[in-house]
Amino acid sequence: MDLLAQPGVTHDVRRAETSRLFAEAAVLSGRRRDQCLDEVVVLNTGVACAVARRYRGRGIADEDLQQVACLALVRAVRRFDAGHDRDFLAFAVPTMSGEIKRYFRDHGWMVRPPRRVQELRARALALRSSTREDELPLGDHDLAARLEVGVEDLREALGASGCFSPDSLDRTTGDQPHLEMADPGSEGAMDSLEARVTLGPLLRVLDERERVIVQLVYAEGWLQREVAEHLDITQAQVSRLLVRILTKMRERAGLDLTPAAA
Template sequence: MAPHSAQPRSSFIDRDARTSELFDELAAATCEEEKDRVIEQVVLLYLDLCTTMAGRYDGRGIEHEDLVQVARLALVKAVRRYEPGHAPSFAAYAVPTISGELKRWFRDRGWVVRPPRRLQELRADLQAVRSALEQELGTTPTDADLAEAVGTSIDQVREAFAAATGFRPLSLDCSPADDERPGLAAFLACPDDDLEAADDRVCLTQVLSELDDEERELLLMRYVDGMTQREIGEARGVSQMQVSRRLRRITTRLHDQLDAQVGETLDGGLTDEGPEAAEAAARLSPAS
């Protein structure tokens, strides 16, 4: 056992010594090309450190290669910022620098569905506390134990754990094990009348905007408030026949404008909006 444990320590000592030499060369370098050459040599010495630290974050929703790349970029930053004598060794300085960059990457870019910052911070606190509680209690801590340890509510603990699925949420297009069954979206879908009528509202917006205030008020009273023509006539001080004629003229004009809109859409080859506009025009036909 002794030879195996002594070899890595010897390697670390040799690497630290070589690192010190390279930083001396870096301090003495007089041109950018020479500095870049020395920095590259330092980086090559610690690539294995990047791989090891990136591996600690595997299985959390981000590809291992991406984590290694982040760690290596952090290593380059550490080399450029390190000042010999301000830390026991370069490795002691580089490790927290790389760890900080990896954590920042998870915080800022690792989420597919990004939760609020408070949940991200709470999740990090819970992960740190959970291991300590497992050792202390000798069992898996409950949500109540975790909530008490970090000084928050049980609901917030559960919300933080639920937010963790935002790293790699389940796709609505994914299929279950049985290929003959529909995807997940089929089990979540539900009728939405407001959504189905969205195209109609878009088609009507332009033509309704061309009406004057009196015409819009008349349509509002008849089709939104549900007033009868007699009630509208009494409210406006006119006869029911006058209301009927006025409504007929308005709806005829709207119907013609929507028909023209459908024709322009079809002539332009944009057929996606045609059926919805046609249905809206039909509902505003004079017969209605």
């Protein structure tokens, strides 16, 4: 526990100690296992605070952001499978970011469009994504006719994309989203991150509807049942789509991107 009390623990030391604690917890049970996992939480609390600081000044109190991030850290520690050869922060940081974005969606200033707009937008994106590569893209009038809706209603739905995820919640490289792993032990850590997993190149292999699903699940932290309701399909269909999406992405990234199922 002396290590955990030392300020300014470096990324390498934190990573090594976290791996040691997970390995120790794997062969323990009961209270002793829980104690090891609690030490992992304490050791990485600074990371949670650094992730929370990334979203300051956007209408949610700093204390609330830190609480959300820390609770997500606890859940990440309990869910992490140390049997995989991967860094814990590569799993925990996207989990914490997703929970904070979910909190903004539910409690912050972001306004979700009406249900009818969400449903129309999902139908329009799905129809556009089904167009063959050798066909011309559907214009607004053709798309509206196929959906049997007015052109203005269609444009309202397509223009509502900004309501789902405000640009100010994400820092991006170019036009592509990314996940960041922070080392809060160094000055200006959130501006000079030690590791970055860039998803942009992977998204190019997906069609438009698949990219929408990735946006909802991984950028905004939606559960599969929420995506199913939003797209007006079953949760089983969402699961099958995610399997197809993850198969494409894993071939190039080698990441565990499995989302929460419930």
